[in-house]
Amino acid sequence: xxxxxxxxxxxxxxxxxxxxxxxxxxxxxxxxxxxxxxxxxxxxxxxxxxxxxxxxxxxxxxxxxxxxxxxxxxxxxxxxxxxxxxxxxxxxxxxxxxxxxxxxxxxxxxxxxxxxxxxxxxxxxxxxxxxxxxxxxxxxxxxxxxxxxxxxxxxxxxxxxxxxxxxxxxxxxxxxxxxxxxxxxxxxxxxxxxxxxxxxxxxxxxxxxxxxxxxx
Amino acid sequence: xxxxxxxxxxxxxxxxxxxxxxxxxxxxxxxxxxxxxxxxxxxxxxxxxxxxxxxxxxxxxxxxxxxxxxxxxxxxxxxxxxxxxxxxxxxxxxxxxxxxxxxxxxxxxxxxxxxxxxxxxxxxxxxxxxxxxxxxxxxxxxxxxxxxxxxxxxxxxxxxxxxxxxxxxxxxxxxxxxxxxxxxxxxxxxxxxxxxxxxxxxxxxxxxxxxxxxxx
DNA sequence: CGTGGTGTTGATTACTTTCAAGATGTGTGG
DNA sequence: CCACACATCTTGAAAGTAATCAACACCACG
Numbered sequence: 001x002x003x004x005x006x007x008x009x010x011x012x013x014x015x016x017x018x019x020x021x022x023x024x025x026x027x028x029x030x031x032x033x034x035x036x037x038x039x040x041x042x043x044x045x046x047x048x049x050x051x052x053x054x055x056x057x058x059x060x061x062x063x064x065x066x067x068x069x070x071x072x073x074x075x076x077x078x079x080x081x082x083x084x085x086x087x088x089x090x091x092x093x094x095x096x097x098x099x100x101x102x103x104x105x106x107x108x109x110x111x112x113x114x115x116x117x118x119x120x121x122x123x124x125x126x127x128x129x130x131x132x133x134x135x136x137x138x139x140x141x142x143x144x145x146x147x148x149x150x151x152x153x154x155x156x157x158x159x160x161x162x163x164x165x166x167x168x169x170x171x172x173x174x175x176x177x178x179x180x181x182x183x184x185x186x187x188x189x190x191x192x193x194x195x196x197x198x199x200x201x202x203x204x205x206x207x208x209x210x211x212x213x214x215x216x
Numbered sequence: 217x218x219x220x221x222x223x224x225x226x227x228x229x230x231x232x233x234x235x236x237x238x239x240x241x242x243x244x245x246x247x248x249x250x251x252x253x254x255x256x257x258x259x260x261x262x263x264x265x266x267x268x269x270x271x272x273x274x275x276x277x278x279x280x281x282x283x284x285x286x287x288x289x290x291x292x293x294x295x296x297x298x299x300x301x302x303x304x305x306x307x308x309x310x311x312x313x314x315x316x317x318x319x320x321x322x323x324x325x326x327x328x329x330x331x332x333x334x335x336x337x338x339x340x341x342x343x344x345x346x347x348x349x350x351x352x353x354x355x356x357x358x359x360x361x362x363x364x365x366x367x368x369x370x371x372x373x374x375x376x377x378x379x380x381x382x383x384x385x386x387x388x389x390x391x392x393x394x395x396x397x398x399x400x401x402x403x404x405x406x407x408x409x410x411x412x413x414x415x416x417x418x419x420x421x422x423x424x425x426x427x428x429x430x431x432x
Numbered sequence: 433c434g435t436g437g438t439g440t441t442g443a444t445t446a447c448t449t450t451c452a453a454g455a456t457g458t459g460t461g462g
Numbered sequence: 463c464c465a466c467a468c469a470t471c472t473t474g475a476a477a478g479t480a481a482t483c484a485a486c487a488c489c490a491c492g
Contacts, residue, residue, distance in 0.1 A: 130345050133348060
């Protein structure tokens with residue numbers, strides 16, 4: 001696999017890019033591009049919200065925890081997408097970089113009113129969340145994985161080859177399944193000839209129609 | 217039970233209130249209060265969105281269907297709440313009155329920009345949806361019912377006596393469970409002394425702490 | 433060439449669904 | 463006001479799906 005677009009490779013900090021978390025800084029600097037290493041926290045539940053986050057490259061998970069450690073990832077965000085709407089004054093969720101991610105942070109507080117631009121983005125997040133409710137509430141394991149693959153494929157430009165930045169654990173926590181069940185669903189889709197697994201985090205969609213038919 | 221606040225009782229159409237669906241009208245009239253009988257459609261998936269909906273009294277379900285009839289209710293809305301954000305140009309979901317409901321419809325198209333007022337409402341819907349994802353993805357049947365009761369109790373003003381406007385089928389379709397499982401969860405909570413059932417659609421929360429502890 | 437993290441597969445257990453029957457409650461008509 | 467009918471809800475038993483527990487495979491890294 002070439003390095004061309006492999007998000008697992010740590011890129012050097014480029015000029016004009018700040019690495020975060022940085023020594024001594026309590027919050028990331030505003031209105032510039034920050035680099036978050038794989039696994040690093042972008043914001044935490046209960047933390048004061050300062051703005052919105054636009055991903056230049058990399059991937060992000062937004063999640064919530066139960067007291068016993070059960071985790072629900074409410075959304076993945078990929079390059080080009082904007083997140084951080086889980087807040088009125090404070091964040092209700094955690095956000096972490098999955099792979100190393102370069103993120104532009106926009107201040108929205110104490111600024112000119114940005115509602116007009118923000119509302120459509122917020123509504124897109126809302127629609128996504130509501131559609132995910134249908135998946136979690138009414139679809140079985142294999143249908144959930146199918147929905148996940150279709151969603152990611154679509155957001156990666158619709159090519160049949162998908163690059164998964166996240167682990168099976170992340171996928172499980174997004175789909176409300178265990179990693180074993182996710183793995184079995186992948187295997188079953190492979191056995192049926194619907195997908196091809198070219199490496200653990202690379203999937204090729206062979207029968208797009210069959211995948212779509214599982215989600216109607 | 218007194219008629220005082222029983223939403224199951226059909227109220228007469230009051231002066232200044234239009235009943236809908238009405239003969240000959242393709243869409244409900246704008247910027248006024250409409251009465252929707254129990255079970256009637258407020259908007260449908262794919263329908264052009266015309267505005268937002270504020271509930272004067274009654275209750276509403278917003279849902280989506282799979283091809284085979286499986287239904288996921290993404291949200292219930294009670295008196296005082298605003299809904300209808302499941303749309304960019306067209307609605308992505310269905311909305312129906314559960315009980316007879318009186319609803320004020322606000323036009324948002326071709327009007328002065330209302331983003332500033334709308335954004336906080338949309339964000340509240342988003343947070344609700346994302347929190348519901350945790351329930352559907354990571355909680356078991358009894359925890360889901362507990363979460364549901366806490367949510368409704370909170371939205372009805374926090375009194376220990378809850379009036380449920382919706383059927384067990386609706387609750388099941390909201391929580392991603394069958395009606396039988398919902399019923400069994402209610403029974404188990406009753407057996408544990410956490411709730412009391414004063415009629416099928418009336419619940420009294422006896423041990424609020426125990427209920428809360430199931431949702432941490 | 434080990435080592436640790438991640439992913440896969442198998443066997444068993446637990447929980448929810450499905451199927452079925454009975455109970456409760458509401459509305460209607462006598 | 464009571465009796466019946468229909469819809470809704472509850473409970474039980476059997477079946478099915480996903481979780482858990484366990485072992486092994488794979489891969490990147492030192």
